[in-house]
Amino acid sequence: MQKIKMPVPLVEMDGDEMTRIIWDMIKQDLILPYIDLNTEYYDLGLKYRDETNDQVTYDAANAIKKYGVGVKCATITPNAQRVEEYGLKEMYKSPNGTIRAILDGTVFRAPIVVDGISPSVKTWKKPITIARHAYGDVYRNTEYRVPANTKFEMIFTTDGKETRLPVFEYEGGGVAQGMYNTDKSISSFARSCFNYAIDTRQDLWFATKDTISKIYDHTFKDIFQEIFDEEYKEKFDELGIEYFYTLIDDAVARVIRSEGGYIWACKNYDGDVMSDMVATAFGSLAMMTSVLVSPDGNYEYEAAHGTVTRHYYKHLDGEETSTNSMATIFAWSGALRKRGEMDQNDALVKFADALDKASIRTIEEGVMTKDLALLWEKGNKKVVNTHGFIKEVATRLDQELKEIM
Numbered sequence: 192m193q194k195i196k197m198p199v200p201l202v203e204m205d206g207d208e209m210t211r212i213i214w215d216m217i218k219q220d221l222i223l224p225y226i227d228l229n230t231e232y233y234d235l236g237l238k239y240r241d242e243t244n245d246q247v248t249y250d251a252a253n254a255i256k257k258y259g260v261g262v263k264c265a266t267i268t269p270n271a272q273r274v275e276e277y278g279l280k281e282m283y284k285s286p287n288g289t290i291r292a293i294l295d296g297t298v299f300r301a302p303i304v305v306d307g308i309s310p311s312v313k314t315w316k317k318p319i320t321i322a323r324h325a326y327g328d329v330y331r332n333t334e335y336r337v338p339a340n341t342k343f344e345m346i347f348t349t350d351g352k353e354t355r356l357p358v359f360e361y362e363g364g365g366v367a368q369g370m371y372n373t374d375k376s377i378s379s380f381a382r383s384c385f386n387y388a389i390d391t392r393q394d395l396w397f398a399t400k401d402t403i404s405k406i407y408d409h410t411f412k413d414i415f416q417e418i419f420d421e422e423y424k425e426k427f428d429e430l431g432i433e434y435f436y437t438l439i440d441d442a443v444a445r446v447i448r449s450e451g452g453y454i455w456a457c458k459n460y461d462g463d464v465m466s467d468m469v470a471t472a473f474g475s476l477a478m479m480t481s482v483l484v485s486p487d488g489n490y491e492y493e494a495a496h497g498t499v500t501r502h503y504y505k506h507l508d509g510e511e512t513s514t515n516s517m518a519t520i521f522a523w524s525g526a527l528r529k530r531g532e533m534d535q536n537d538a539l540v541k542f543a544d545a546l547d548k549a550s551i552r553t554i555e556e557g558v559m560t561k562d563l564a565l566l567w568e569k570g571n572k573k574v575v576n577t578h579g580f581i582k583e584v585a586t587r588l589d590q591e592l593k594e595i596m
């Protein structure tokens with residue numbers, strides 16, 4: 192087979208620890224034999240971030256804006272212990288946070304579903320994608336431990352004019368918090384969700400507590416509805432997909448009774464909580480994919496899990512590891528597919544589909560890493576090590592590509 196050409200590059204962001212090891216294996220065994228890989232490479236490994244005073248992270252994010260598509264390996268977010276371990280000049284911010292701030296996006300997380308590992312919720316047959324609004328609300332609050340005999344008021348100063356709103360009068364002590372969001376951020380969250388629903392041809396659900404929060408949550412509901420009616424309704428009708436709004440408590444009940452197969456857009460706190468519930472119920476963090484979609488149509492693909500530190504230290508000690516590379520493989524296939532779609536490069540899209548299919552087939556044929564072996568429900572299984580799994584996928588990828596190319 193002739194190698195597939197890629198005239199336009201995608202942004203490749205290398206990372207840390209065990210996922211950096213997997214990154215190279217995936218490239219060597221699953222990508223480079225088939226594709227004339229064209230990437231603009233940024234090393235987001237902690238050592239190089241430190242050497243460049245984190246400039247490399249900013250450069251990578253700006254490159255995604257230029258080329259439209261990026262694929263990122265998991266990276267260490269330094270804490271005090273990492274500052275010591277790597278002798279860092281400072282405690283750099285989370286690379287994902289920096290990239291998100293530059294691209295202004297929404298993160299969509301979806302599980303990879305395989306036959307033989309059932310979700311804990313028996314009705315779920317298809318993946319549920321969580322879209323979490325990652326701006327404001329309780330994550331940017333101002334809190335106060337209130338002493339007794341205190342009057343709580345909110346003051347807004349608009350062009351020098353004050354508006355005062357009474358909140359509560361405390362006799363004993365208590366707690367208080369102020370939080371905010373902006374029309375701009377809510378609108379870009381809405382557009383990212385509608386665009387992603389169109390892209391993946393799935394229904395979009397959104398829920399807030401607008402009956403109780405008649406201004407704050409209701410504004411989310413209104414902005415979503417206005418943008419949907421004005422900009423997206425026609426396209427949704429054309430594709431036969433639906434935008435569905437309900438109350439958050441009703442949404443939770445419906446999600447549990449559903450078959451899956453839709454995007455669930457959540458406010459910041461709801462998304463934080465519900466994405467952990469959905470990930471756990473679908474089985475394993477190692478099977479969660481993640482994509483950051485910006486409102487102006489840039490995409491950054493990655494695995495939802497971290498750098499798997501425990502396995503890395505075993506690897507450094509020369510011990511065998513059995514790290515699951517599925518989510519990182521899907522990050523690569525996601526980015527290659529998107530590159531292909533943007534450039535009308537059909538061969539690249541077909542390759543990405545074949546890579547997904549080969550990876551899922553590997554597990555469905557009973558070949559898996561240790562983390563999945565515990566969840567496997569279908570008879571015989573072969574538990575393989577980190578590289579063993581990728582080689583098993585490569586064998587099946589060869590077969591898939593022979594059939595279609």
Ligand SMILES: NC(=O)c1ccc[n+]([C@@H]2O[C@H](COP(=O)([O-])OP(=O)(O)OC[C@H]3O[C@@H](n4cnc5c(N)ncnc54)[C@H](O)[C@@H]3O)[C@@H](O)[C@H]2O)c1
Nearest residue numbers: 265266267268476477495496497498499500514515516562
């Ligand atoms: N997106 C990112 O870049 C990202 C996300 C989370 C954590 N991190 C970083 O990763 C490092 C480790 O963090 P952590 O231990 O909290 O998270 P982690 O996701 O690396 O590991 C959490 C747990 O899940 C298991 N696990 C995760 N992925 C696995 C896989 N592919 N195969 C098998 N088991 C897997 C691990 O063994 C561990 O028990 C930290 O330095 C953190 O800053 C990065």
